[in-house]
Amino acid sequence: MEATLEIRKPSPPPSLARIAEKVREGVRLDEAEAVEVFRSRDLLQLGQLANLIRERLHGDRTYYNKNFHLNLTNVCEASCRFCAFARLEEGMPLAKTFTVEEAVAFVKEQLPNGPTEVHMVNGLHPGLPFEYYEEALRAVKATAPELHIKGFTAVEIHYYAGKYGMSYEEVIKRLVAAGLGSIPGGGAEIFAPRVRKKICKDKANAEEWLEIHRIAHRLGVKTNCTMLYGTVETAEERADHVLQLRALQDETGGFQAFIPLAFHNENSPLQRLPEPTGFDNLLVYAQSRIVLDNIPHLKAYWVQVGEKLAQVAQSFGVNDLDGTVVSEKIYKMAGAVTPNLLSVGDLCHLIREAGRTPVERDTVYNVVGMPL
Numbered sequence: 001m002e003a004t005l006e007i008r009k010p011s012p013p014p015s016l017a018r019i020a021e022k023v024r025e026g027v028r029l030d031e032a033e034a035v036e037v038f039r040s041r042d043l044l045q046l047g048q049l050a051n052l053i054r055e056r057l058h059g060d061r062t063y064y065n066k067n068f069h070l071n072l073t074n075v076c077e078a079s080c081r082f083c084a085f086a087r088l089e090e091g092m093p094l095a096k097t098f099t100v101e102e103a104v105a106f107v108k109e110q111l112p113n114g115p116t117e118v119h120m121v122n123g124l125h126p127g128l129p130f131e132y133y134e135e136a137l138r139a140v141k142a143t144a145p146e147l148h149i150k151g152f153t154a155v156e157i158h159y160y161a162g163k164y165g166m167s168y169e170e171v172i173k174r175l176v177a178a179g180l181g182s183i184p185g186g187g188a189e190i191f192a193p194r195v196r197k198k199i200c201k202d203k204a205n206a207e208e209w210l211e212i213h214r215i216a217h218r219l220g221v222k223t224n225c226t227m228l229y230g231t232v233e234t235a236e237e238r239a240d241h242v243l244q245l246r247a248l249q250d251e252t253g254g255f256q257a258f259i260p261l262a263f264h265n266e267n268s269p270l271q272r273l274p275e276p277t278g279f280d281n282l283l284v285y286a287q288s289r290i291v292l293d294n295i296p297h298l299k300a301y302w303v304q305v306g307e308k309l310a311q312v313a314q315s316f317g318v319n320d321l322d323g324t325v326v327s328e329k330i331y332k333m334a335g336a337v338t339p340n341l342l343s344v345g346d347l348c349h350l351i352r353e354a355g356r357t358p359v360e361r362d363t364v365y366n367v368v369g370m371p372l
């Protein structure tokens with residue numbers, strides 16, 4: 001008997017079919033449906049829905065920016081178990097704290113590349129006065145007045161408030177007065193207390209992280225948000241994380257972009273855990289785009305998922321590639337093997353080859369230009 005090849009198109013489970021219907025009609029998913037989305041591993045179905053949302057919001061545009069990273073210090077009291085960047089004390093191998101003069105010299109070196117943004121995040125250093133950070137901000141601003149400083153995560157702000165006896169609002173206002181322009185999304189990790197206890201037990205908790213972003217938004221300071229996935233969290237805990245971000249965004253509207261961050265295991269206390277695969281990474285982009293209906297931008301941080309996967313992610317909900325990213329250290333020290341920077345030409349090539357239109361943006365998503 002001749003073998004017949006039967007090609008059957010799998011039909012989505014009834015719950016995903018209902019979710020697909022809602023997404024097509026632009027109706028918000030409820031919490032149970034959000035969990036369903038994060039449980040599903042139907043990459044193509046989710047990708048198609050995420051792409052629909054992405055194109056509804058942004059058409060064919062993919063944003064990028066010209067930026068560089070500066071970490072004033074990697075000396076850090078916290079003991080996050082995923083981190084390969086921090087050093088507990090000065091003098092340990094690879095511990096580095098910039099003097100203000102060194103920070104300024106580093107910024108001057110970057111200026112010929114025409115950056116519009118410096119991404120400045122730091123360890124929780126037990127021995128520096130708060131004035132050091134203010135001086136560093138003022139000095140960078142005096143050196144490059146047009147450069148937008150996106151820096152100081154909620155975790156740092158929480159630490160300074162406790163250490164120097166200030167309210168969150170005071171810390172943010174003093175940093176802004178010294179030159180801070182916006183706050184990055186780091187330190188959110190996974191909000192569930194069960195996970196935080198296992199991977200980052202001694203820094204700002206979920207309520208504190210969210211409260212700092214709430215205050216920043218009230219003060220008119222834009223922020224981003226992240227989710228570190230691939231350590232010990234469940235699908236339900238990912239859904240809960242994203243739903244808490246959605247709820248705060250309903251309240252304030254101050255988040256600009258969501259950036260999923262894939263766990264990198266090298267040189268960290270969690271190095272026995274496997275890293276998320278490319279399939280997982282695309283799933284998380286698509287799932288996040290579907291559930292987070294009120295945060296405009298979904299950013300792929302190519303440094304940690306690789307530039308080729310970041311490119312493909314443009315078909316799974318992503319509309320923003322960060323960025324030229326000169327001098328990144330947090331992921332390089334955790335084993336990322338991506339290049340040290342991408343040129344504007346490289347970024348535009350990745351974007352165009354995926355059938356999208358590259359648009360240069362500044363940190364707060366004003367259009368800087370459309371490259372020829």
Ligand code: V47
Pocket residue numbers: 082083084153183184185186187188189224225226228259261262263264265268301322330331334
């Ligand atoms: O807070 C640290 C994460 C974050 C590892 O807001 C790790 O525009 C995986 O927040 N494996 C810092 N993740 C990076 C960050 C970020 C990056 C790009 C853009 C923006 C933005 C924010 O990276 C940390 C932590 O969540 N992280 N170590 C690791 N081994």
